[in-house]
Amino acid sequence: PALPHHAIPEGQTPPPDRVFKIGKQVWIEREDFEEVPPKGYKRLFPGNVVRLKGGYVIECTGCAKDANGTVTEVHAKVIPGTKSGTPGADSVKAKAAITWVSVASGVSAEVRLYDRLFSDPNPDAGGKDFIEALNPNSLKVVTAYVEPSLAAAKPDQKFQFERFGYFVADRVDHVAGVKPVFNRVTGLKDSWGK
Incomplete structure (x- = not known):
């Protein structure tokens, strides 16, 4: 999920809550599943339960892989009576909540993940040619699946993509309703793996 990143001026009404449709299949982040999890991992793995943020608690029942052994599907079942915001939603305790989109x-x-332009904090110190210090990985372009409201975003509109940072709809390449393109402005710190 993405959160609009703007302050609500005094006297104005905040935008209404968005409605998310859940179906039999949802996209989740690849890093939210581990077939054999490391110690302390709380996200999705066979036999574990997690909450789909704003949705139901699900239990992982397994996964499917391609010929190379890469996980291509995660199988899970919904635990009835656990929809967020309903009586009994907390009847099953999940140690983690993961983001998803139907x-x-x-x-x-298209999501553009910008990193440091230079791999050296002082790229031209001591007479060095700053070109040699350019970070070849300063831009990574990935395809992501986003909620429908983001496709309608206006160029230059800002969002927080939960767990990933702050993004802005590209002012040139983003075409509302046709071609969504987002640029990461800054990332968030992730405590996992520390």
Whole structure:
């Protein structure tokens, strides 16, 4: 999920809550699943339960892999009576909540992940040619599936992509309703793995 990143001026009404449609298939982040999890991992793995943020608690029942052994599907079952915001939603305790988007309504978007331009904090110190200090990995372009409201975003509109940082709809390449393109402005610190 993405959160609009703007302050609500005094006297104005905040935008209404968004409605998310859940279906039989949802996209999740690849790093939210481990077939054989490391110690302390709380996200999705066979036999573990997690909450789909704003949705149900699910239990992982297994996964499917391609010929190279890469996980291509995660199988899970919904635990009835656990929909967020309903009586009994907390009847099953999940140690983690993961973000998701419905396969049926998710929209493909180009996401540009910018990193440091230089691999050296002082790229031209001591007479060095700063060109040699350019970071070859300063831009990574990925395809992501986003909630439908992001496809309608206006160029230059800002968002927080939960767990990933702050993004802005590209002012040139983003075409509302046609071609969603988002640029990462700054990332968030992730405590996992520390």
